[in-house]
Amino acid sequence: DAGVIQSPRHEVTEMGQEVTLRCKPISGHDYLFWYRQTMMRGLELLIYFNNNVPIDDSGMPEDRFSAKMPNASFSTLKIQPSEPRDSAVYFCASRPGTLYNSPLHFGNGTRLTVT
């Protein structure tokens, strides 16, 4: 099992540019989550999907953020236009849908820096 795979590992971009983060969940996991982590706010849930359908996007901070899951093995988080305050580590995580106590498996994260 390769685990949750995220790309890129690091992204440095200028304010106003579009940023796309990518995630491949663990095969067979029905749930996919996008989290953002900063020192000030900790790990915040942005959005999560069940069987490729967005369930709760109430954590998405603004309309500049959008997420898609076109199939069971791929998801994207897009920020357009990016701003310096978007600088953070973005984690993708997945979990099976069999039990409520099944653990989250995290990817290695994407460290985003917006200058």
Next chain:
Amino acid sequence: QKEVEQNSGPLSVPEGAIASLNCTYSDRGSQSFFWYRQYSGKSPELIMFIYSNGDKEDGRFTAQLNKASQYVSLLIRDSQPSDSATYLCAVNGAGSYQLTFGKGTKLSVIP
């Protein structure tokens, strides 16, 4: 608003001592509770989960849950310098697959 509170630390303990990490949660209907460890620059990794009142032991780690007090803790026995990390408490609401995380407690084990 579901909240999970942790003391941010840092919590410093000498090598070989017991480290005690605490967490409280606001959603009384919460059912499952997780402890994750996160080394600097790395992703969170699961240490333990618990969903019944009482204690659950796994090696040097013991998770304790008291639903009446809405309190969950993690004890690390015989602390090692390699245990130095940030420990995240996470809570699963009733009937939900969504995990809410605390901001974490930074633990430093002094050799």
